[in-house]
Amino acid sequence: MNRTRLLASAALAATSSLLLSSCAVNEMGLDDTGSNLDGYVIGAGSSAQGAAQQAWVAGFQTAHPHVTVDYDPSGSGAGRDTFMEGASDFAGSDRAYTLDELDEGRFGRCAPDSTVIQLPLYISPIAVVFRLDGIDTLDLDAATIAGIFAGDIVNWSDPAIAATNPDADLPDLPITAVHRSDDSGTTENFTEYLNAAAPDVWEWEADGVWPFAGGEAAQGNSGVVDTVGKGVGTIGYADASRAGDLGTVAVQVGEEFVPFSPEAAAAIVDASPLEEGRAEGDLTIAIDRTTQQAGVYPIVLVSYLIACEEYVSPENVEVVREYLAYIASEEGQQAAAEDAGSAPISDALRDRAMQAIESIR
Template identity: 40%
Template sequence: MKLQRKNRLRGLSLGALAVTGALALTACGSDDTGDSGSDGASTAANSSIKCDDAKGQLLANGSSAQKNAIDAWVKQFATACKGVQINYKSEGSGAGVTAFTQGQVAFAGSDSALKPEEVTASKEVCQDGQGINLPMVGGPIAVGYNVPGVEGLVLDAETLAKIFDSKITNWNDAAIKKLNPDAELPNLKIQAFHRSDESGTTDNFTKYLIAAAPDQWKYEGGKAWQAKGGQSAAGSSGVAQQVKQTSGAISYMELSYAKDGIAAAKLDTGAAEPVEATVENATTAIADAKVVGTGSDLALELNRATKADGAYPITLVTYEIVCDKGNKAETLPATKAFLTYIASEEGQKILADNDYAPIPEEIIAKVRTTVASLS
């Protein structure tokens, strides 16, 4: 099954964006890539990116879910801003939050909002301030599978819970047959893969199972995988590679990783029709989210047990975590310039072309206001 590529944005062409490993791009530029206005802001041709006083190296770490989005953003930002080097290590949400609370990075990416104890820890590095959550990237967590001869697979929360808890172990199980009466399901062992590293993707996937299949998924959830059994791999790219090369495999990954031969299951949520993992369906789900953070914190609460038509429930929001006050003086200009760009209309438009969901306007408008107030 080929995933539908919906909501393509006209006139937006990013070129080749596949970048592996940690990204370190330097904006060396030339005279014809930008100009400086009377206020000192430098902008690239055909771009609204403002560099202001941004310079030097910007270190960041965290979510591998947003890596493809970060790659695309840095490509554009580096073209516009001279003398700025951004190095984003996609070591997972847990590693990113730890690096932030230890003062090692200017900002972190996390697919889960900061916990109270992490906010407390952030106050040690944010002078007179604290770490806040800025929702910047949305997207569906696809359930990728590799079952020869099976297209358009439909699964539901209870069946997924049993598969990832090693209670359903074969693809011709009666529960899967019931959801796929017309499919020729093979007598093939299920190879369920989960993340080996602490991951916001794991946190969001298991939050869905807790909300939608509470009788089957008895684990408390979190960034670390808790169920017994199965196999593991590091990062979104790691589990995607395992699914691609392993017959009978299944795992959870961001939509941007579910490609090149990996099919994505539809979810029977109780809606009129099974829901596909698409950018459009993820945006529908995010639009129903509530802001539960206080003050300048914009943490969201998603309705993971939704049965609304066209709402894909296994959806995550990746936060950029930054100090509201007390950011390091040497990195603050570059941090604000980059976050201002990615929260802008231009920056958000890049997401849909890379299988991510833009943050709904009502929420991203609040993000822009908060970024402007960082100090």
Template identity: 40%
Template sequence: MMLQRKNGLRAVAAGALVVSGLLALTACGSDDNSGSSGGDASKQAGNIKCEGKGSLLASGSSAQKNAMDLWVRNYTAACGDTQVNYKATGSGAGIQEFLQGKTAFAGSDSALKPEEVTASKEVCTDSQAIDIPMVGGPIAVGFHVGDLDKLTLDAETLAKIFDSKITNWNDEAIKKLNPGAKLPDLKIQPFHRSDESGTTDNFTKYLKAAAPSAWPHEPGKAWEAKGGQAADGSAGVSSQVKQVNGAISYFELSYATSGSIPTVDLKTGAAAPVQATTENASKAISEAKIVGKGKDLALQLAYDTKAEGAYPITLVTYEIACEKGNKADTLQATKSFLTYLASEDGQSVLKERGYAALPPEIATKVRETVTALS
């Protein structure tokens, strides 16, 4: 079983590297924003309809970075008149740049707050920003405990680990969940995000929903619990887990697969512990409900699901754009790029990078919403 798990991680990581290698020759985005000239450039490149030209700037969620890298390479290879530059600054910073009018759209792993919607009316002419879900996936809990490559935890134990209530890997609570495992007398070193992060928001929403008595803190993009160590971005926390014996942290599955980092199986109340896989995340995301109003497609995720095979620590990354009143010089390119992301082709490549495609019924609404942007 342990050998199978290691081989599975290596296979997925190898698949991602193959895709990356095949796409390495395609054009990447540019940081230069001086060339945004708008225009009516329109052509069909394969299944991608290219419209607009110039520089398309966006920033935000680091959770979707690996997916965005692939999307940008595919799109710019087909649509050479548009240079797409996406900076993984974190959800909080991305929303702030969008609200300051610096970017055409933002990526966020959390839906807009009411005050952010209000602020967006300053940059969206006679309108406001909306949440457009585009990519989903599991938030894996990666660990580095000697040569251990299989570990089961539940929400209560995770909450106590990240709240510094359980501090050693041979704690009785961990032993009980992992009978027969060789758990060392080793200090637990939990890492959390130092930046405001939608990944943190979703992870703490899971802890609050699934273990409310063990997690006294309010969910949010900023980490509230005491103790632990911090690192910047998903790349930062995952690299710490890779390097530090005794470490544990939360990050998107793509970072675990690319770094060959083993991940926690979750005891949820289902018949068997649930692995962090795109398929299992899709089962949980399919239970999500649209709670946004009008064209806003904010989702309510089922963090406390006990459904068989449903992995509950999930996130959905939204692209944040103006429903109306988008900047004229980037509107067509924004719609063209987001149309590709929401298309069957755009969604079908996600699994290669450890992400989950949108459920069909949500994807249909997303395509309708993108088409109506003005």
């Protein structure tokens, strides 16, 4: 993954409009809030967390005006590589590190024997978005969604689409399926759903890299949404906060078709167990993509905040710990819900996350 690591390093080095910095907040001349917290921390990773990170950075820096938090939404794969290389204090990732990655990895800013804290603090549906004139929503089952993105269903008038949308005026129009060009946790979550819910159609395992050539590729969530929005007969997948005015798919679960919503996304997380074999502060969730539970939306992104349990240097450890605690708090979760449309975590998950955060040193 040398290319990915080079891109990650370049993304951190560049001064770009994507960098979410504290500069605007600090230049506002905020009054001293009484906080003596001081420091500068760098995060990188999930672009799906982008809008939420803007809200979190603004809220945290309002409370602690002497702190600088920079978050670069370079993508989950780049963020994980950056954190492993020690070029960031924390990472945002739309999937947790696997057990194999944890066993083999050396995390640059973590003490040699430190475990890694992985906290599922951003929960959001992944929207299947499309652009068809005069059609705002479609009902699709898992096999049809998988067939479209596998390239087996190539026209919007296909009988599989018409069968679940008898009242829609479907055009005789080629389908252009858009996927991510970068290593993406959104892609990994989406392909995990396709593989679990439609294994007879989707033959590939879950992966952050799109598994085959075909369709059209775009960089980041914003790139997919932009490409779908500017096309005709296009379809893609993206964090639901980016769906905007595009048409969206209601996904079949049991006998009903469920549109995306924060509540439906939160429901599947609360119904899923933690993965086995993880360290105490590693709260990786094993999402049940094939649930038949009513009102649950199965194409969900659970995005993680990742930090060292013990850092090599004590510098800025307190800032990292307090920033993650703010994100996990009711205030932080509500800020993300309002700005990014994410689902606030449950009280039970918050309690476990706070225990893990308190162990950071």
